[in-house]
Amino acid sequence: MAATAILARQIGALATKGGGGWYGPHMAAASRAIAERLPLVDLVLEIRDARIPLSSEYEQLRNYPSSSRRIIVMNKMDLANRSQIKEWKRYFEQQNCISYGVNSHNKENIKELLNFLLARVRELKRTNDFNYTAVIMLIGIPNVGKSALANSLHQIGSTNFIVHDVRRTLFETISSFDGNVQVGEDLSRLIEAELTALREAFQVPVELGEEAQNKVAAKLLNLYRTGRLGHYTLDSLPWHT
Ligand SMILES: Nc1nc2c(ncn2[C@@H]2O[C@H](COP(=O)(O)OP(=O)(O)OP(=O)(O)O)[C@@H](O)[C@H]2O)c(=O)[nH]1
Ligand SMILES: [Mg+2]
Structure with a gap:
């Protein structure tokens, strides 16, 4: 295994299990709450870090049944190697997963992501009703940029x-x-x-x-x-x- 891959695994392991031990009882409660709400949302955005697209996986979603409602958002795209992002997109495509690269601090990126999400919702709901309120859930392990993305989507969306x-x-x-x-x-x-x-x-x-x-x-x-x-x-x- 290449040195970078080993490093990524280790970083991912630290982020998900070891290190600060973030998966405590409150996380188990959060996981239950997520499982209960999953059927109620139009789209699930699984936020990952574009530099560790595999290691930053939110494991609970691995067997999520309806893949057309789940989008893997590779956030912090600005910090990742560009050509590798393309390869990762191809990889997810082969896995029948929809993926999208984004930099949460970039307005244009967020506008494009919003349009992409709107198009997906219209496609899924088969609606052209512009007043339809879509419910989107953002999920991800710590520090992948959920808050940054949610804030930017909110800001651009309301504008x-x-x-x-x-x-x-x-x-x-x-x-x-x-x-x-x-x-x-x-x-x-x-x-x-x-x-x-x-x-x-x-x-x-x-x-x-x-x-x-x-x-x-x-x-x-x-x-x-x-x-x-x-x-x-x-x-x-x-x-x-
Ligand atoms: N360069 C860059 N930094 C980002 C991006 N998105 C988030 N960040 C930074 O990454 C750090 C973590 O982002 P947060 O939005 O707090 O991540 P989070 O997933 O909400 O983290 P928790 O709430 O702790 O689970 C912050 O310092 C952000 O400014 C991005 O697209 N590019
Ligand atoms: Mg947060």
Whole structure:
């Protein structure tokens, strides 16, 4: 066995059994709680350390029956050898396991993972209902990055949710507007209506009073700048004006 493999085994053994002896009575209780909840969730993410994809296995899941609901997330991908991650993905594929490499500290990675998870849930539930609330369980041995991943998913997920709400609010307000945007007064009325409607979408507290409008405007501008509102060109060609 290659020296690195022996080292990985030893690290894995330390993490799972030896060392601090993390598998105590409270862990047995946690394992029972997990087993009870497993049938209730849409997806199970088994978080592993991408540098020790085998040794960081959560053994209780080894015989998990429905493999299509279980995803092995190789976290800390940024710390692992790139070409080996590809090989590990191939390995898991051969084992009929779905795997995914991620760096929990990287926003783009998390966005891609979220989209991947949404697609999986839609496929499994055969639903296109965007309001469907999926239940996802994160499992893993200590220190593989469960908290880091959960926090990042929460952060990016809720931002996506807000963006979706903002786009819908903008559209609904302009659709129900009965004025003429070429007329200055009407346009001001529309802007006022948009900013008021957007307060809720941006979750800006009403108590802020006047300041609330500025906050909403700044947040809206920020979304536009980063392209998250959609593909809008604001300048008109000169010969059209
Ligand atoms: N470089 C890098 N570090 C990460 C990543 N994910 C987590 N970490 C770091 O790994 C350490 C452990 O992460 P946690 O999120 O606390 O791990 P955990 O699985 O919740 O650990 P326990 O709650 O103790 O079981 C922290 O120092 C994180 O900052 C990652 O993708 N890349
Ligand atoms: Mg944690």
